[in-house]
Amino acid sequence: MILGLFSIFCTFCKKSHCASWMLLISFLLDIVVRTMTRHLNICSKSGAELNDFAVFTTFGLASALLLGVEGPLNGLLVIIYVLATAFRLCFYSTAGISFTYKGLPCSYASCVLASTSLLTKGNTFILSCMASLMILFMLDQSYYPHDEILESENWKKMVYLGGTIMLLLSPFSLTAFYCLMWSLSYIFFPDALWGRTQCLRPRHLRN
Known part of the structure; x- marks a missing residue:
């Protein structure tokens, strides 16, 4: 949430480059935080509500502001994007299917926008x-599928590690391209690439 607020501040200061990096860092940190929460079993009602607020602030409002508000069409698109994020959070549901999200997670949509920017x-x-x-x-x-990257196959952990290393050491454009390909692969090939383990778990549990 703090990084999201910094991103909003950078956008207002006409520093969209810095605002986009704040969102990419938030994307990587979000995966770690959710993994730690599950591993330490520290979930709570207030924590879940705070998480939703942080997601809305960072992956909703801050991401939408990357589009700019110059002109009525851009302003309208920003409003629609923020409303879509709110809708996604309010009506989030697994609908009885384990290890799945319903609707594209806001963090991946934000990663696509930040990388594209x-x-x-x-x-x-x-x-x-x-x-x-x-x-x-x-x-x-x-x-x-649930993106439990740090609790899944080794190759998924390597994808995350690669993104972190590139963020720290590689040229910025290469890091943005890496994160964009990562997010798009999750969006367009959710089951073929990222959901294989999650699809097998419920079947295994039923057996």
């Missing part, structure tokens, strides 16, 4: 197209 140097038209696509995925309510 960095790679295109804030091109408004491309960002608007990507934001419109992410809105459709969040509202579509399709099923996506």
